[in-house]
Amino acid sequence: HIPGNQSMTSSSLLAPQRSVSQAKLALARGLHPARSNLTSKSQTVGHQQSHTNTSENPGRHRVLRIDLTLSPRDPNAPGQFGRAVVVPPGKEKEAERRWREGNFNVYLSDLIPVDRAIEDTRPAGCAEQLVHNDLPTTSIIMCFVDEVWSALLRSVHSVLNRSPPHLIKEILLVDDFSTKEYLKENLDKYMSQFPKVRILRLKERHGLIRARLAGAQNATGDVLTFLDSHVECNVGWLEPLLERVYINRQKVACPVIEVINDKDMSYMTVDNFQRGVFTWPMNFGWRTIPPDVVAKNGIKETDIIRCPVMAGGLFSIDKSYFYELGTYDPGLDVWGGENMELSFKVWMCGGEIEIIPCSRVGHIFRNDNPYSFPKDRLKTVERNLVRVAEVWLDEYKELFYGHGDHLIDQGLDVGNLTQQRELRKRLKCKSFKWYLDNVFPDLKAPIVRASGVLVNVALGRCVSIENTTATLEDCDGSSQLQQFNYTWVRLIKHGDWCMAAITDKGSLRFHHPCDYRDNRLKWLHKSTSGFHPELVDHIVFEHYQQLLCMEGDFSQKTLKVAACNPMKPYQKWKFEKYYEG
Numbered sequence: 348h349i350p351g352n353q354s355m356t357s358s359s360l361l362a363p364q365r366s367v368s369q370a371k372l373a374l375a376r377g378l379h380p381a382r383s384n385l386t387s388k389s390q391t392v393g394h395q396q397s398h399t400n401t402s403e404n405p406g407r408h409r410v411l412r413i414d415l416t417l418s419p420r421d422p423n424a425p426g427q428f429g430r431a432v433v434v435p436p437g438k439e440k441e442a443e444r445r446w447r448e449g450n451f452n453v454y455l456s457d458l459i460p461v462d463r464a465i466e467d468t469r470p471a472g473c474a475e476q477l478v479h480n481d482l483p484t485t486s487i488i489m490c491f492v493d494e495v496w497s498a499l500l501r502s503v504h505s506v507l508n509r510s511p512p513h514l515i516k517e518i519l520l521v522d523d524f525s526t527k528e529y530l531k532e533n534l535d536k537y538m539s540q541f542p543k544v545r546i547l548r549l550k551e552r553h554g555l556i557r558a559r560l561a562g563a564q565n566a567t568g569d570v571l572t573f574l575d576s577h578v579e580c581n582v583g584w585l586e587p588l589l590e591r592v593y594i595n596r597q598k599v600a601c602p603v604i605e606v607i608n609d610k611d612m613s614y615m616t617v618d619n620f621q622r623g624v625f626t627w628p629m630n631f632g633w634r635t636i637p638p639d640v641v642a643k644n645g646i647k648e649t650d651i652i653r654c655p656v657m658a659g660g661l662f663s664i665d666k667s668y669f670y671e672l673g674t675y676d677p678g679l680d681v682w683g684g685e686n687m688e689l690s691f692k693v694w695m696c697g698g699e700i701e702i703i704p705c706s707r708v709g710h711i712f713r714n715d716n717p718y719s720f721p722k723d724r725l726k727t728v729e730r731n732l733v734r735v736a737e738v739w740l741d742e743y744k745e746l747f748y749g750h751g752d753h754l755i756d757q758g759l760d761v762g763n764l765t766q767q768r769e770l771r772k773r774l775k776c777k778s779f780k781w782y783l784d785n786v787f788p789d790l791k792a793p794i795v796r797a798s799g800v801l802v803n804v805a806l807g808r809c810v811s812i813e814n815t816t817a818t819l820e821d822c823d824g825s826s827q828l829q830q831f832n833y834t835w836v837r838l839i840k841h842g843d844w845c846m847a848a849i850t851d852k853g854s855l856r857f858h859h860p861c862d863y864r865d866n867r868l869k870w871l872h873k874s875t876s877g878f879h880p881e882l883v884d885h886i887v888f889e890h891y892q893q894l895l896c897m898e899g900d901f902s903q904k905t906l907k908v909a910a911c912n913p914m915k916p917y918q919k920w921k922f923e924k925y926y927e928g
């Protein structure tokens with residue numbers, strides 16, 4: 348699983364789980380989507396609602412209900428209330444043709460209103476929550492490259508229609524050097540009706556990371572709120588985010604990311620209790636908090652969820668805190684890895700990442716990026732991840748390098764890291780071990796995969812080390828000379844010395860120093876030999892496409908490498924202990 352590999356990181360696979368359909372959810376609340384405009388009850392609609400201090404909570408008010416859901420312009424329009432839309436008969440070809448403009452159903456996106464209503468999917472109780480009267484203002488930063496017109500407009504309208512105006516300092520649209528004509532003239536013209544919307548045009552393609560930084564540099568609000576350019580903000584989405592940042596400026600607040608279906612444009616809610624996590628080699632994903640943990644701890648649907656990592660695209664952060672943290676590593680290119688970087692940086696340097704269930708934003712999940720990468724996509728993502736690993740993961744970076752094949756082995760240039768490492772020192776950030784122990788204890792991260800004595804299965808003898816040579820001796824678990832670690836980057840280590848596929852004085856040599864980029868030191872064993880299923884329990888050395896296996900010779904007490912043969916018993920090896928990870 349190479350990072351960026353389609354099957355591992357495709358966006359649609361990353362969509363958070365959902366099992367409750369939109370309709371079911373509406374029914375559960377006694378609302379029918381089509382009739383929710385009749386259920387306004389006592390709630391105030393529009394921007395007029397004032398900040399009345401409730402007597403029991405002076406200085407706070409309820410989350411405003413600023414929302415067109417209760418009175419959409421055209422209740423019968425396609426896609427209204429977040430309903431699924433079907434392509435009209437005879438238009439299928441056109442819809443199919445237009446798919447690749449955005450890698451989602453662009454035809455339907457154009458068909459539905461830019462300010463459609465969507466179901467209020469917040470858990471019960473959210474509308475009653477109180478937020479401070481003096482919340483900070485925010486700049487909304489949305490960067491885009493060749494975004495679909497109607498999707499971009501719907502994103503902007505959803506912010507304008509569902510945010511208290513006094514909290515929005517401005518909406519910054521950062522055009523990352525789009526090539527589409529309509530995004531040039533038409534966009535300025537369209538947005539000129541909204542004084543708060545500003546368009547910033549980059550003179551070359553920078554990628555989303557540096558585009559966001561350009562937005563941040565131009566932002567005048569107290570808080571930065573980043574959004575993708577194909578989202579729909581739901582009712583009351585903003586106040587709960589700003590409330591968290593207000594309570595503690597080192598909190599980074601993320602909404603629940605709901606799903607705008609790429610095929611039928613329906614707005615679908617997602618399962619509760621999901622955390623943002625990652626698996627090796629740093630693939631972002633969602634993990635549901637197990638029901639028994641929820642029950643045992645009495646976790647409520649509205650409770651804030653602390654996350655090891657954020658998805659990346661949608662969050663609020665105090666502007667001065669963002670700069671204190673040194674923003675993003677500006678050396679990250681185009682797309683990918685920046686969510687890991689910021690997450691590690693926030694947690695390790697004193698902050699927190701939270702998902703706020705009362706804040707919900709829909710996002711169009713797509714199977715593939717609709718824009719081109721200036722350089723190779725895989726290499727770009729890999730390079731970004733290596734920068735993150737080298738700066739933040741400490742000794743655990745081996746788990747990143749050890750999972751899957753990495754291009755770094757082929758001499759990929761990742762650029763200079765001095766400034767990023769110095770930043771980490773200057774901020775006195777904690778270790779990655781601290782992060783694992785305190786923030787993400789359920790991540791399996793054993794630095795070694797196997798350890799202890801290394802036994803030749805057929806001979807029942809153990810590898811021992813004599814000066815710089817490997818020998819075969821009677822097994823003695825108490826002997827230091829027979830202790831080895833097999834690591835994720837495939838080194839067989841004895842202290843700082845590594846077993847090499849080099850024969851010296853008739854047996855394999857232990858080499859110093861260990862360098863995981865030295866191909867003579869890399870051995871494949873056990874699960875990594877999944878590439879060669881017939882060679883389980885063998886220790887394989889890969890050399891110019893040719894496979895060689897470690898083989899014991901007890902009469903000589905030596906080890907060598909020889910042509911692999913699954914039938915040869917002297918080629919089977921076992922470590923004393925294996926670790927899951």
Ligand code: LR7
Nearest residue numbers: 358361490491492523554555575576658659660681682683
């Ligand atoms: O070169 C680029 N320049 C840009 O301005 C590439 C992209 N962009 C814009 C793009 O138009 C879009 O608005 O940046 C935004 C994000 O790009 P997407 O939508 O192609 O990314 P994504 O939704 O597939 O990927 C997720 O991971 C990215 C990793 O770098 C970013 O962090 C995205 O913001 C992030 N999206 C989300 O977190 C939404 C939920 C997805 C999940 C899980």
Ligand code: MN
Nearest residue numbers: 575660710711
């Ligand atoms: Mn996106």
